Amino acid sequence: MSPSYWEIESWLTDVDFCVVGSGITGLSCALELRKSHPGAKILILERGILPAGASTRNAGFACFGSLTEILDDLQSHTEDEIVSLVSNRFTGIRMLRQRLGDQAIDFRQYGGYEVFREADKEVQEHALEAMDRINRMLQPVFGRPAFEIRPGEFGMAGIQPDAVCNPLEGQLHTGRMMQALLGKAREADICLLNGVEVTGFEDLGDQVGIRTSAFEFEAANLLLATNGFAGLQTGLDLQPARGQVLITEPVPGLALRGSFHLDRGYFYFRNVGDRVLLGGGRHLDKPGETTTDLGQTPGIQQALEDLLHRVILPGQAVRVAHRWSGIMGVGSRKKPIVQKLSPHVFCGVRLGGMGVAIGSQVGADLAALATT
Incomplete structure (x- = not known):
């Protein structure tokens, strides 16, 4: 033209x-x-x-990094670098909320939770042992302990009874x-x-x-x-990184409230009203998910559905309403x-x-x- x-x-x-x-x-x-x-x-x-x-096309998480994600990042970043990263996330959320207002973006500070499978007991123990050290490291950012232990009473199956919570995290309407x-x-x-x-x-x-x-x-x-x-x-x-996401039909009586991380944040889920939004699984096929193609793959979609039906809403007949994907940018x-x-x-x-x-x-x- x-x-x-x-x-x-x-x-x-x-x-x-x-x-x-x-x-x-x-x-x-x-x-x-x-x-x-x-x-x-x-x-x-x-x-x-x-x-x-x-x-x-994201999940609408207002989050700063789960405990195991931060511990994992400390393998390749210094403490000062991690503090700077978390500080920028905390500041960025505050900038967004101030610019647009909480009502306009439907911001809800339900807290962010990291849950652990029963098979990941050692991972959880390692994370809990390091929690006080990470809280001290991030004290200048939040002015309070970032992480605390809360009972994992979410109606899930195959999950350890205790969860790690950051009460300052929230969710919004993308x-x-x-x-x-x-x-x-x-x-x-x-x-x-x-x-x-x-x-x-x-x-x-x-x-x-x-x-x-x-x-x-x-x-x-x-x-x-x-x-x-x-x-x-x-x-x-810089490489593209696809994140696949699905959301359910409304679930009557859904008790799930909050933003949840599993497997170092590679799986993430939350409530959207009375629906469950679930995404991730990129670690199951990183070469295949290094793409700008906005599609889905059977393997990761099956992993998401297994997590939904076996762990998040066990024994409940719930249907998927929509599926989509988004493209992130990652690097070393x-x-x-x-x-x-x-x-x-x-x-x-x-x-x-x-x-x-x-x-x-x-x-x-x-x-x-x-x-x-």
Whole structure:
């Protein structure tokens, strides 16, 4: 398609900032740019009808990292790095709540729970032995012990009687969150074009030449906020990671309330009203789940259903209502990449499955990097 004169003049001329990706990071970045540059022309390009990565396709966890996940990360990160990671997640959730309001995103602080299978008694014992040390390590972040032991009275089967709880964690409604962010962007006179995929770009010295699936144009600055989709374009330590998710029909009398982690966070589930949302299983086939294909696979779907019927809701006849998947961005390190790629090209990517928690902060950092 060749754009018309009117389209070029109205949308594609004198663009100060072109943000690629309309997820949490991209929208947060654009809103921060508007605060610092009230007269700038800001354009967001999004390849999907809706954000095509994880922002509308996640589980809606407002979490900071389970106890076993933190212990696992300490094998490859220093204590200072872990404290920084958890602090950024805690701060990011607070930024999101302050920007949008708890009612708009249906935020509910039910707490986050880590549960352990009966066969994982040694894993649980190791985690509980380390809990006081981890609480002391994270005391500067939360100002209180992050983790505590609570009875695991959730009606599950094959689960150890005690769970590890972080009472500060919560859950939110992913769709309402994104609607609220999109509303903020419209109010801020930020232009968003959907169905436009960026296929290439080149820093020309004073402008960035941008090629898309629909047209070519130039912008003063290009900011990539495409998380797991950015690896091929940037050559960074970044790979896509698919997360498969399902949600049940309403379950009468569902007592489950909270956000739950199992197997170092590789499985996660929560209530959505009286439904159960369940996702994960990527560790069962990491090579196969290193993909940008938004599909499902029989093996992981079966593992999710087995967990649902045998552990979470044993003996209950419950039907799956919807299935979907989202694409995260991961790498050898948990720290996000906020980096200048060339004089006028910047990126904020590799959110490591914590986009809800850190997307707002990464977006703010990306905006700051592009304007310093």
